[in-house]
Amino acid sequence: MRTLSPRLLLVISAALAGVVMITLVLLSAAGAVEPIVAVELALSVMILGTTAVIVAGGRRTDGKALRIDARTKRQDAALARTEQSLTRLTATLDGLTGRLEDAARDQSRTVLAALGEDRMELAAQTQRLDRLSAAVSRVETAVRQSADDLSDLHKHHERLTGAAVHAARDLGERLDELGGTLRHGQADLARAARRDYAQLEALIDVRALLEPRAPLPRLRGWAASPDVLRLLIERVAADHPKIIVECGSGASSVWLGYAVQRFGGGRIVALEHDERFAEASRDLVAAHGLQDVVEVRHAPLTPWTAGGETFPWYDTRAVDDLNGVGLVFVDGPPGAVAPLARYPALPVLLPRCAEGAWFVMDDTDRPGEREAADRWLTEHPELTGFAYPAEKGAMILRRTPR
Ligand SMILES: C[S@@+](CC[C@H](N)C(=O)[O-])C[C@H]1O[C@@H](n2cnc3c(N)ncnc32)[C@H](O)[C@@H]1O
Incomplete structure (x- = not known):
């Protein structure tokens, strides 16, 4: 409950x-x-x-x-x-x-x-x-x-580049110089060719006129050039100089001998200061059978004085017998003897020249010979003269005929 x-x-x-x-x-x-x-x-x-x-x-x-x-x-x-x-x-x-x-x-x-x-x-x-x-x-x-x-290479390259630039610049300058030299050389060659042609032409000319009987001695160099020989032969052919005086014997003595035989009845007296060259020239002349027209006279260099100056020149007795000289070829003494060694030629020989005689001075491209020729013209107003465009330079002087 x-x-x-x-x-x-x-x-x-x-x-x-x-x-x-x-x-x-x-x-x-x-x-x-x-x-x-x-x-x-x-x-x-x-x-x-x-x-x-x-x-x-x-x-x-x-x-x-x-x-x-x-x-x-x-x-x-x-x-x-x-x-x-x-x-x-x-x-x-x-x-x-x-x-x-x-x-x-x-x-x-x-x-x-x-x-x-x-x-x-x-x-x-x-x-x-x-x-x-x-x-x-x-x-x-x-x-x-x-x-x-690379850096080293770059530096090396820079150095090389610098060196190359310098080298290129040097090379350029050298090339410029070489170009200039070449241009000069070309001009020289052209001049030489023109000279050679002129000499050849003159040689052919004179050989056609003359009939050498033996091998001729070489021309040019120490000997006269064909253009001056042609000038002389023209004078012989035109004027028939009775007496031609040559200062300095050699090849020209033979050529002038042939010219005289070919164009006129004169004779040549070649003065030679060096006995050995006198003999050599006589042999040459004889080799061409020119001994009847060319006489090489040994005339040693002798002091010649005028106006207080003395010059070594050929013994003047070597020309005492000369008169009526119609043509004088002044090709000696050699330039090495004295700068004005050729100066006495005109004062000594002019009195023995014929009226209208001609003087031909060779080698006037050289100062001594040029000065000597100028002196002649200055000291003898009766002379007329002009330059002749020969290979070595030449001056032609003439007593104006009265
Ligand atoms: C300018 S040369 C001219 C000689 C000459 N008028 C001629 O045209 O052949 C002048 C001198 O040269 C010398 N000579 C001559 N024969 C020579 C030779 N074969 N070689 C070098 N000198 C020589 C001589 O003493 C002569 O007087």
Whole structure:
């Protein structure tokens, strides 16, 4: 049977007690009950109520204890079941733990194995990286070396370029000089060709006029050139000079001998200061059979003085017997004797010349001979003179006929 809770009992008791007491108070006030009786009744009610509450509380406490006991038993059973479950759970957990440990070990081994492979791969990669790094380092060194080499090469190239520029400039200057020299050379060659042609032409000309009987001596060089010989032969052919005086013997002595034989009946006196050349010229003249028209006179150089000046000239005694000279070829003494060594020719021979005599001075391209000829013209206004464009330069002077 279900019992009332003590609290409910207390409330009911208190309510009843209250009702009783109120009733008693009212009864007492109404005079129906004596106050003392009312108090005794109130107290009795209160005690009764309190007792009911206590009894109800005890009964309730007993029930409660029984319920607690039953509950405790149920809880024990539940605990036992829970314990069993826990035991099973523990066993399950143990199994799981073991499997987990095994799995973890397997996983660990797998991971370690994988890590090992990775480590080996890593080591291999590291080695490759090391090798690569070493290669890169070598390449870097090579690049640096190459850069240094390039820098050296660049400097060398700059030096070479500078040297090449200098060399090119020098070469250019030398080429300019060479070009100038070549141009001069070309001009010289052209002049020489023109001179050679003129000499050849003159030689052909005089050889066509004359008929040499023996090999002729070489012309040009120390000997007279064909152009001057042609000039002399023209004078012989035109004027038929009775006497021709030649200062300086040699090849011209032979040519003049042939000219005299060919064009006129005069003779040639060739003055020669050197005994050996005098002999050689005589032999040459004899070889051509010209000894009848050509006389080579040895006349050593002797001091000749005029106007306070002295010149080495042929001994004048060699011409003392000559008069009526129509042509004088001044081709000696050699220039090496003295610059004005030929100067005395005109002052010495002019008095022995015929009217209208001709003087031909060779080698007037040389200053000494040119000066001597100029002096003649200056000192003898009766002379007319002009330059003749011969290879070595020539001056023609003539005493104007009166
Ligand atoms: C300019 S040469 C001219 C000689 C000459 N009028 C002639 O045309 O052949 C003048 C002098 O050269 C010298 N001579 C002559 N024959 C020579 C020779 N074969 N070699 C070098 N000198 C010579 C002589 O002393 C001569 O008087």
